[in-house]
Amino acid sequence: MDETARTRRAGRDGRLVGRVLGIPIYLNASIYVLAALVTFVYGDYVRAELRLPAAAGYAVGLGFVVCLLGSVLLHELGHALTARRFGIDVRGITLELLGGWTEMDRDAPGPRVDLLVSLAGPAVSLVLGGIASATAFALPDRTVLDQIFFQLAASNIIVAIFNVLPGLPLDGGRALRAGVWALIKDRNRATEIAGWAGRLIAFATGCVVVALYQLRVVTLFGMLFVLLVVFTLWQGAGQSIRLARMSRRFPLIDLRTLSRPVLVVPSGTSLGEAERRATQDGRPGIAMAAADSSGRIVALADPIAAARVPVDRRPWVPLDSVARGVDGMPALSVEASGEQVVKAVQAHPGAQYLVTAGEDVVGVLDVGDLAAFLEPRRVARWRATVPAKK
Numbered sequence: 001m002d003e004t005a006r007t008r009r010a011g012r013d014g015r016l017v018g019r020v021l022g023i024p025i026y027l028n029a030s031i032y033v034l035a036a037l038v039t040f041v042y043g044d045y046v047r048a049e050l051r052l053p054a055a056a057g058y059a060v061g062l063g064f065v066v067c068l069l070g071s072v073l074l075h076e077l078g079h080a081l082t083a084r085r086f087g088i089d090v091r092g093i094t095l096e097l098l099g100g101w102t103e104m105d106r107d108a109p110g111p112r113v114d115l116l117v118s119l120a121g122p123a124v125s126l127v128l129g130g131i132a133s134a135t136a137f138a139l140p141d142r143t144v145l146d147q148i149f150f151q152l153a154a155s156n157i158i159v160a161i162f163n164v165l166p167g168l169p170l171d172g173g174r175a176l177r178a179g180v181w182a183l184i185k186d187r188n189r190a191t192e193i194a195g196w197a198g199r200l201i202a203f204a205t206g207c208v209v210v211a212l213y214q215l216r217v218v219t220l221f222g223m224l225f226v227l228l229v230v231f232t233l234w235q236g237a238g239q240s241i242r243l244a245r246m247s248r249r250f251p252l253i254d255l256r257t258l259s260r261p262v263l264v265v266p267s268g269t270s271l272g273e274a275e276r277r278a279t280q281d282g283r284p285g286i287a288m289a290a291a292d293s294s295g296r297i298v299a300l301a302d303p304i305a306a307a308r309v310p311v312d313r314r315p316w317v318p319l320d321s322v323a324r325g326v327d328g329m330p331a332l333s334v335e336a337s338g339e340q341v342v343k344a345v346q347a348h349p350g351a352q353y354l355v356t357a358g359e360d361v362v363g364v365l366d367v368g369d370l371a372a373f374l375e376p377r378r379v380a381r382w383r384a385t386v387p388a389k390k
């Protein structure tokens with residue numbers, strides 16, 4: 001399976017193993033599970049089919065794994081090089097248990113580019129499948145090379161066909177999104193539609209494979225493997241829907257209203273006194289900060305650490321002792337657009353961000369407030385479960 005181009009990924013979950021045409025190549029730890037599984041399963045098959053010694057059979061299985069990973073890499077390079085052709089930088093390619101994906105630094109600028117980038121991978125797989133098929137037919141029957149090229153032909157053609165199914169996160173889902181995007185002029189809505197199509201495909205595929213297992217057309221192992229693919233498809237489609245809904249709210253982000261007001265007290269002020277002033281201030285969600293003798297904010301109170309201080313000790317505990325310095329804390333301009341805010345949070349993950357107007361701190365953005373704004377229903381459901389978990 002190929003989950004293709006994910007953009008603006010917050011973290012890296014693979015090990016760098018090299019570069020191809022300047023593009024970093026990463027291996028996810030799950031790929032070693034796949035390598036071992038295919039080596040032994042295919043090794044046993046080819047050993048029985050060609051009557052080879054066990055070591056030779058497993059060596060052929062390992063060779064097939066290397067060829068298979070090469071095919072997946074070429075598939076992803078199809079996406080990556082096409083994206084580069086249209087000025088989209090590629091951050092890396094990751095190979096994992098069920099395929100691979102290409103990380104790009106931004107979305108396609110229009111539906112035409114999105115369509116071409118999405119179909120480039122399946123096109124490469126189809127060409128590889130054709131070359132492998134021709135080679136298999138040209139080789140003597142029932143030989144090691146014949147078996148490897150036959151399996152490569154079958155796997156590449158299946159990957160090409162499966163990936164053009166019209167539902168995210170498959171390449172065909174991106175192609176569907178491009179078409180809907182061109183029609184309705186709304187990329188986020190098109191992404192959501194393609195995501196629901198992906199969930200429909202995942203559900204239908206699961207039903208079909210369970211029915212085939214009941215009819216004894218596929219083995220238990222085959223059914224479980226396909227159901228793993230179905231689960232991954234369902235999760236990927238859900239993530240696409242979620243990101244599309246969040247992206248629609250980006251333009252609505254306004255740091256003037258989303259950030260929390262700041263109450264500044266002199267450094268050394270007790271926590272109890274700071275809380276009394278915050279209560280008198282009356283503004284909701286106020287953040288407490290300590291300033292030096294020049295009035296410059298030097299530390300921001302940590303609400304969790306402050307809440308842990310017993311009430312009877314708060315008049316004697318300095319605010320500074322439950323605060324953290326602002327040096328190195330990410331800052332956001334109050335004029336920043338919603339997309340700029342999200343990109344900054346992704347680039348510098350943290351719990352709080354200073355909101356500034358020039359050199360002045362005018363507020364504090366809590367990442368929980370941003371999450372609640374972007375996904376109000378999801379956060380509300382999560383908060384509703386918290387009392388039940390206690």
